[in-house]
Amino acid sequence: MRKYFITGLLVLVPLAITAWVLNIIISTLDQSLLIVPEAWQPHTLFGRDIPGVGAVLTIAIVFLTGLLTNNLVGGYIVRLGERLLKRVPVVSSLYGSVKQVSDTLFSSSGNAFRTPVLIPYPHADSYTIAFLTGVPGGDVKNHLVGDYVSVYVPTTPNPTSGFFLMMERSKVVELDMTVDAALKYIVSMGVVAPDEATTK
Structure with a gap:
């Protein structure tokens, strides 16, 4: 039953x-x-x-x-x-x-939300999927020492809300998966895992 x-x-x-x-x-x-x-x-x-x-x-x-x-x-x-x-x-x-x-x-020529990345969040021993949105600009970049990128961290299961972070590029790992696969992974809370990619 x-x-x-x-x-x-x-x-x-x-x-x-x-x-x-x-x-x-x-x-x-x-x-x-x-x-x-x-x-x-x-x-x-x-x-x-x-x-x-x-x-x-x-x-x-x-x-x-x-x-x-x-x-x-x-x-x-x-x-x-x-x-x-x-x-x-x-x-x-x-x-x-x-x-x-x-x-x-x-814009078809833009790069926002076209690159899923893996970042340490909310602390160094846990990881989440985010999307690369660009690089820090304006006066912000004058106060950041090193090479930084801007990322958007969507929440689960509602990816329309999330957090905007600026992180060192060395801590950001580009993932070999499509944006659709990454979003499915996030929305499903990890249940719908993407297909395995070739290890780089």
Whole structure:
């Protein structure tokens, strides 16, 4: 009896969590329907709400924004809008910070979160997986003696929160694994171990 119950849990729990996460994502993306006139919204046209219509609209808006930005006129409009935003006192600092982080994370030429590493944390006798994010800059590097790198240590099982550390490069070991494999290892709390790599 216990064996069948556990087997059922192993099948249903991942499905339930996946459905729950997808529901949250689709519900959030459906908020884009608020910009659509009332007469064109699904509950007006069909008499009921249709989940996912807002998600499709959001994806279309993102795609069209990227398409327009990549041509000459669209790029000029984006740059003009950014210049206007930078003149607004509070908005300028907030927008600038968010844009810098997003450009770093999503740029195809960037190296952020593309290298899993092994570091001693939280003390010298224990280790965890982190992601290389760059090198210390600004006045910070003037106060660090030696060769340092910046790393992000995600928490388990929620990798969206974590810690930003600056560590000596000699203490950071680059891992021969993909970012996806490292994230699975972290989220699963070590249960889903990555495939063994050739020892360097």
